[in-house]
Amino acid sequence: MTGRQRDEHPDGIDLPLDPQPGHSSRGRLERVLRRGEFAVTTELNPPDSADPEDVYNRAKVFDGWVDAINAVDASGANCHMSSVGICALLTRMGYAPIMQIACRDKNRIAIQGDVLGGAAMGVANMLCLTGDGVQAGDQPGAKPVFDLDCMSLLETIRIMRDNGKFLSGRKLTTPPQVFLGAAINPFAPPYDFRPYRLGKKIAAGAQFVQSQYCFDVPMFRTFMQKARDLGYTEQCFVLCGVGPLASAKTAKWIRSNVPGIHIPDAIITRLEGAQDQKKEGKQLAIDIINEVKEIPGVSGIHVMAYRQEEYVAEIVDESGVLKGRQPWKREIRRDDQMVADRLDHILHDEIVETQSDLVKTAH
Amino acid sequence: MSDTQPISTTAAGPANGVQVVPPAASGGVTQATVVSRTAPKTAYKPADVSPQRRVQRSYSVRLWAVRHSRALEWFYARFADIFLMLHPLWNRIGYGRVEAPVTFVEKRVKGFMFDCRMCGQCVLSSTGMSCPMNCPKQLRNGPCGGVRANGNCEVEPDMPCVWVKAWEGSRNMVHGDAILNVQKPVDQSLRETSAWLRVTAQTAAAREAAKAQVSA
Numbered sequence: 217m218t219g220r221q222r223d224e225h226p227d228g229i230d231l232p233l234d235p236q237p238g239h240s241s242r243g244r245l246e247r248v249l250r251r252g253e254f255a256v257t258t259e260l261n262p263p264d265s266a267d268p269e270d271v272y273n274r275a276k277v278f279d280g281w282v283d284a285i286n287a288v289d290a291s292g293a294n295c296h297m298s299s300v301g302i303c304a305l306l307t308r309m310g311y312a313p314i315m316q317i318a319c320r321d322k323n324r325i326a327i328q329g330d331v332l333g334g335a336a337m338g339v340a341n342m343l344c345l346t347g348d349g350v351q352a353g354d355q356p357g358a359k360p361v362f363d364l365d366c367m368s369l370l371e372t373i374r375i376m377r378d379n380g381k382f383l384s385g386r387k388l389t390t391p392p393q394v395f396l397g398a399a400i401n402p403f404a405p406p407y408d409f410r411p412y413r414l415g416k417k418i419a420a421g422a423q424f425v426q427s428q429y430c431f432d433v434p435m436f437r438t439f440m441q442k443a444r445d446l447g448y449t450e451q452c453f454v455l456c457g458v459g460p461l462a463s464a465k466t467a468k469w470i471r472s473n474v475p476g477i478h479i480p481d482a483i484i485t486r487l488e489g490a491q492d493q494k495k496e497g498k499q500l501a502i503d504i505i506n507e508v509k510e511i512p513g514v515s516g517i518h519v520m521a522y523r524q525e526e527y528v529a530e531i532v533d534e535s536g537v538l539k540g541r542q543p544w545k546r547e548i549r550r551d552d553q554m555v556a557d558r559l560d561h562i563l564h565d566e567i568v569e570t571q572s573d574l575v576k577t578a579h
Numbered sequence: 580m581s582d583t584q585p586i587s588t589t590a591a592g593p594a595n596g597v598q599v600v601p602p603a604a605s606g607g608v609t610q611a612t613v614v615s616r617t618a619p620k621t622a623y624k625p626a627d628v629s630p631q632r633r634v635q636r637s638y639s640v641r642l643w644a645v646r647h648s649r650a651l652e653w654f655y656a657r658f659a660d661i662f663l664m665l666h667p668l669w670n671r672i673g674y675g676r677v678e679a680p681v682t683f684v685e686k687r688v689k690g691f692m693f694d695c696r697m698c699g700q701c702v703l704s705s706t707g708m709s710c711p712m713n714c715p716k717q718l719r720n721g722p723c724g725g726v727r728a729n730g731n732c733e734v735e736p737d738m739p740c741v742w743v744k745a746w747e748g749s750r751n752m753v754h755g756d757a758i759l760n761v762q763k764p765v766d767q768s769l770r771e772t773s774a775w776l777r778v779t780a781q782t783a784a785a786r787e788a789a790k791a792q793v794s795a
Contacts, residue, residue, distance in 0.1 A: 406726075
């Protein structure tokens with residue numbers, strides 16, 4: 217076991233972990249959460265390119281700081297590399313992606329196919345979303361599908377996993393082993409329905425939830441209080457969404473253009489009053505993390521730092537939520553390193569071996 | 580090359596064989612804004628609302644129905660009983676034969692009252708008498724995360740969110756907690772069929788099955 221990290225398959229980083237009793241997936245995120253450790257997840261900004269290196273480079277900045285990476289499915293209805301594609305690349309490199317599935321673009325036939333494909337690639341976590349309306353994105357002329365909604369999507373994947381059947385009742389030979397997630401937004405009306413909606417998602421199959429950006433901690437606290445009273449936090453891991461705001465101007469723009477993000481005036485005033493707004497935005501995220509991590513029932517945070525991904529490591533580090541724990545990190549295996557060291561000279565030494573020389577040395 | 584270029588039917592007007600690709604958005608504007616700005620200007624500029632909103636101009640009757648959800652719940656229960664009582668009649672005439680006229684009436688009545696979309700699997704009693712098919716995302720299990728702070732829809736800014744209204748309506752109803760049940764996905768093959776007849780036939784079948792069990 218020397219040199220092997222925790223939660224890593226001994227035969228290869230890309231292989232699913234050994235199944236554990238009570239776990240529905242063979243992934244790292246579920247292990248971290250079920251061990252009771254404070255989990256950190258983040259979001260990979262999907263590239264507008266066909267170059268795999270773009271994905272790897274964007275994932276690299278999170279190395280050793282996060283437990284799972286969300287592969288977003290055309291968030292905000294903007295076209296990017298697909299979540300299935302990103303997951304295919306990330307699983308190859310041993311990362312633990314959370315495959316987001318939005319109901320906006322695919323009907324139930326395509327979705328169930330993607331679930332099987334994703335699980336076969338080693339995706340252990342799937343996040344079921346309804347998806348933003350197409351009017352919000354860069355292709356407002358697209359046809360909105362919305363064949364399923366997030367709730368029936370959760371139920372569909374749960375049926376596939378637990379009953380080994382498609383929605384139609386047809387049997388699967390190998391059911392997908394996935395840890396099911398959903399999104400919550402406690403910051404949008406109807407506020408008193410939101411906790412019950414979390415309950416509905418749990419009933420439909422959600423095992424963990426990630427919240428929308430939290431900028432209003434008292435509101436989140438009220439929501440969590442209600443969720444605790446209803447017993448939901450025992451049935452489901454709640455990850456609070458946090459992230460840095462680049463400036464007061466960005467905050468205002470987000471407030472008026474991105475649906476579902478609630479930013480109180482106090483936050484904008486605080487940013488406006490700062491010398492370095494970007495730094496203040498980061499500090500604000502850290503302050504919010506320090507507040508929400510103390511709320512009972514919060515099992516982790518979901519750091520969304522759109523176009524400020526390089527800050528994720530700093531935010532996680534400075535807030536100290538990991539308490540010294542280091543999440544899985546992609547690193548070269550010791551034996552591979554040894555072989556590489558020994559053979560390194562062949563890349564640099566210019567040895568010209570001719571047949572006649574070889575014959576001489578052989579004798 | 581064929582000269583039958585498809586004519587664009589977008590707001591951008593006819594494509595004329597030249598594909599206009601809008602420039603990339605710079606900071607501060609969404610790509611959607613750029614797309615609509617680069618659309619060629621013509622004399623005819625349709626109102627900047629969703630296609631559904633163009634068909635439907637007012638929500639007052641729908642909102643009235645939500646405000647009176649309790650009364651409508653009571654009325655709907657009686658109405659379902661009457662329909663069930665008429666089951667032998669429907670059976671005698673044949674469900675297939677009454678389908679067309681009943682669907683015609685159902686579509687008009689529910690269309691007027693609830694802006695019904697004839698999904699054929701009515702869940703009004705579980706959704707506070709607010710038809711979930713009017714949601715632009717056709718969500719049947721609760722509001723999405725995009726509801727505006729004023730309780731209006733993300734997609735149609737001047738329409739009150741169907742699910743905000745559903746929650747309000749359900750709070751007035753006797754069996755309002757049915758809103759907490761997880762609904763199955765819509766069976767699209769049942770669209771434009773009568774939910775009234777389906778529920779009646781199903782209830783009658785269930786009643787007969789129960790009766791058969793008791794006598795057996």
